[in-house]
Amino acid sequence: MDFEIRKNRTPQGRKKLSAERAAYLQLMKQGYSNTEACRTVGVDPRTGRKWRNGRSAENDGRRPVPPVTAVVPASGPSRYLTGDERLHIADLDREGASVRAIAAELGRNPSTISRELRRNATADRSGRRHYRPHAAQTRAEARRPRPKPSKIALNGELRTLIQQLLDARWSPEQISRRLKRDFPDRSELHVCHETIYQALYVQGRGQLRRELAAALRSGRARRKPRRQVQQRQPRFAHPMVMISERPPEVADRAVPGHWEGDLIIGANSASSIGTLVERSTRYTMLLHLPHGRGAEQVRDALAATVRTLPRHLTRSVTWDQGSEMGRHHEFTAATDIPVYFCDPASPWQRGSNENTNGPLRQYFPKGTDLSVHSAGHLEAVAVQLNGRPRKTLGWDTPAERLAKLLPTSS
Incomplete structure (x- = not known):
């Protein structure tokens, strides 16, 4: 150079x-x-x-x-088709080239070319569609700006349906999947669950009522990182049968009648409700514990609940190592139902039950007194919960699966 x-670094004026x-x-x-x-x-x-x-x-x-x-141009194709690429598409389309041939020529995915020809073609008076590159470029640029009006904000019927199902404590994903299943031919009522979350979280556009956020499982109007689940330690010395000794048929959920159990705790650890979830159907039953969650109270409530079920639907119970199961051996002797215990700090070994405790917190929020709920109210909550569709059941409800199961299991 x-x-x-x-040499002189002093300012020299303009x-x-x-x-x-x-x-x-x-x-x-x-x-x-x-x-x-x-x-x-x-x-x-x-x-x-x-x-x-x-x-x-x-x-x-x-x-x-x-x-x-x-400005150095990008070495590879950009996210959006350029005007030159649309000119190339028009030439090849006029020559009769296939979608895959055009995609290979431009180094694009065939779906990109197919979508471009479908979205941005122009129809003449006779109804025939022609691809005009400059008109396609104008349409694409007009469609690109963000943000756009939400589908929920534009469709009053869809908004009403979502509000009703949120009031029934359905999750956004349950609503999304069930609407597609119940209205397969009405695409205007199909909506992604993320769109529902955005309508609740982004209240500046006024798409859904703010109080509907309280119907979400978390009860929050904003996202929050998940916390690590509190770990429990063994609290009784009577010999336990560990989950490793559980029959292999339980793991694949092919045989009904295997249950997972747990407790949800109220304010100041002074009250609780027992939960039982059937692994095959995800059917939920709630244990009324008005006199505390001691080992004797849980033993009696659990025994009374399982006696209401047919014998072929009571094959085993899997629980964590909480002190409330201190009299598990007495429960097994009274009902002839074995109890298997999870390993310490392994809540995923009772995955069905853990996933059900979350929806139950919509009815029984943390930090509240759970002793105020009667046995009749617990039964009503279980009925509503069992009437909600589940992703793992192909969007059937646990009640529907149980209804299908009972005739074939008798």
Whole structure:
């Protein structure tokens, strides 16, 4: 480089810095940082940034200056089709090339070309569709700006359906899947569960009532990272039969009658409700514990509940190592139902039950007194919960699966 660094670094007033700018740009091409290049040629770093990035119109009336450095085009295809690509598509389509041939020519996915021809073609008076590249470019650019009106905000019928199902404590994913299943031919009522969440969380557009957020399982109007589940330790010394000794037929859920159990705890750990979930159908039963959650109370409530079921639907119970199961051996002796215990800090070994405790918290929020709920209310909650569709059941409800199961199991 034949540029000579200035010896006098004092301000020299306004002057053309053509030599300095050329030297600065050459140093930048060689990999120098902005600070190093500016220090070498003797200019302020802000001047170097203006040379490299250009200057917008300023309040003092000075004209804007475009960036000095040329913009290097992307090496590969961009996310969106360009005007030149649309011209190429039009030429090949006019020649009768297939979608896959056009995609291979442009290095695009065939779905991209198929979608482009379907969305942006123009129909003439006779109804025939022709692909016109400039009109397609205009349509694509008009469709691209964000944000767009939500489907829920534009469709009153869809909004009413979602509000009713949220009031019934269905989750957004349950609503989304069930609407597609119940209205297969009405695409205007099909909506992604994320769209429902956004309508609840982004209240600036007023798509759903804010109080509906309380119907969500979490009860929150915003997302929150999950917390680590509290770990439990063994609290009784009577010999336990561990989950590793459970029959293999339980793991694949092919045979009905194997249950998972747990407790949900109320305010100040002073009240509780027992839960039982059948592994095959996800059918839920609730244990009324008005006198506490001691080992005797849980034993009696659990025995009374399982006696209401047919014998072929009471094959085993899987529980964690909580102290409430201290009299598990007495329960087994009274009902002839074995109890298997999970390993410490392994809630996933009772996955069906853990996944059910979340929806139950919509009816019995944390930090509330659970002793105020009567046995009749617990039964009503179980009926509503068993009437909600489940993703793991192909969007059937547990009650529907149990109804199908009972005739074939007798």
